[in-house]
Amino acid sequence: MERLVASPVFILSSIRSGSTLLRCVLDTHSHIHAPHELHLVDLTVGMDSQFARLAMQVAQLDERKLEHLLWDRLLHRELTRSGKHLVVDKTPTNLLRWRRVAECWPEARYIFLLRHPVHVVESAIAARPHATPAESAELVELFLTHLGHARQALSGITIRYEDFTAEPERVSRELCAYLDVPWEADMIEYGKGDHGPFLSGIGDFTERIRTGRVLPGRALPSDAEIPEGLRPWCRALGYL
Template identity: 50%
Template sequence: MGPVGGRAAAPHRDTGSGYAHRPHGLLLARASRVFAHRGGRAFCRRNSHRFRDFCGLSTDARISVGELSVNCQEAWVACHDMTWHGKVNHALTKYAGFQIKRVGKAKKGSGPGGGASASAGDRRLVRAPADPADRLLVAPIFILSPVRSGSTLLRATLNAHSMLHAPHELHVRRLTVGFGTSLAREAMEALGHNQADLEHLLWDRVLHRELVRSGKRFVVDKTPANAFAFQRIATCWPDARFVFLLRHPASIARSWHEASPGKRTPEEAALDALRYMKAVQRAREALPGRPTLRYERLTGDPEGELRRLCAALDVPWEPGMLTYGPQEVLRKGLGDWKDKIQSGAVQPGRALPAPEEIPEVLVPICREWGYLPDSAEPA
């Protein structure tokens, strides 16, 4: 229960006459004034203990706000038929400046970390820009990869290019926009903007500002969780370019466990990383024809792999990409922070796991990505 619109009800204290002083009891009493005419009283009387328990009142206690004074049992009777949510909260807001909110499970988002973006509520809100002028960015580049797959290494090499600005993980899709009042919503709707439109404008502005400050031509974002929102990203920027980065699933799971050994077991790490792998695979199937790199090739033949990527992105190859130098941001949660990435140059990767070392849950995705002898897709 929290204040709405900056208003707050002054607490009513017990003066010794048996009146309740708990604020939530007073607020429900206010609501009872509006709903006292509703039916179901017999049932409510049988369940009035629920109201008493909630307010901490006795059966005969009375609740008083100004001229309103009701018996606790009567208040429960009046407030029971709150089907509620909208009408009751309307009354509470009007008379006391408060609302009741039920604590429950977080809304489902597009991936880990939750998020109250427009897509979590109604995907119909998500739409392409009505006018090309709505976007400042031109052809942004998004690397879609699972966690612990070498995306920080790829980002560092791309950021060393004179035309590409690839900062740390930005998580812009978690930036949300809310309407403080109904008038704000109506004003934006009158301009043709819904919540998703405004979020897209915000994302575009944040990335564009970062790009302008760099003095380069194209921005690159490698946030792994973007794989869960590739459809919305593609809708926000119709000219967006996508690059896929794969790694042996068992190596991903092992590295994911090593990143936080006290947080997850090897088995839990494999299952958690698999969520990202499946999201990337869904994106690959929905966005065919995009360039796909592999961590094993990037570390084994970095020049060959980066030359191929530069050609796909229509930018010239630059030898300085191989010695990308020190990184400004090396922090857990914003990219890799281990010794290899701090070296400033591409380092060899670890040996591939043997087939018998692959966790059973990862065998299907290993086969799908070409990491098993009987795979259809060559690794």
């Protein structure tokens, strides 16, 4: 089925991996629109009457296809309102339903964003005071499981949060080359642009993201400092 946005870009990452920082840098580019988290895959449609169901059956549209039309239309609205020509969606929960994303947009492109699992878990615990540390760790493991599956099935570019914060110019140049847009030096100073409100539930909302610039990341933990339960994930992502 034709799409209004044929080849959107999706950042696939675990929660607390720096995707808001990455989207702000990309959104600063004159050709790229990277809005706040849209949570597209959580939007559903319904048919409240037998006549609506019959009409959609004749139109060869089931609820799944109607949802895809809705998601595509919302992305197109975002892109049109921005006046740019490339849209990037960074909602982390897209990763949990990456197969639906790939089904909706067969020509989508992907940026896989990795971060050291120890720091992801620590950040998740700090950002989720309503949950126990064990619950936050389990949630991160769920995201990392889906991340592994998505990276095996989909083609895209992989970047690490640690590389991005240490060498933002080099990594942003690599991203621009992958997205086929010219690199722009102003991308790094994303605070010069308006990227919408930083609110809990649609992206990072901490003081670090509000600084408007790429800050150095923390030093990586030594192998001895990695908890036994996170070692398989660190090994799978190349951190151990």
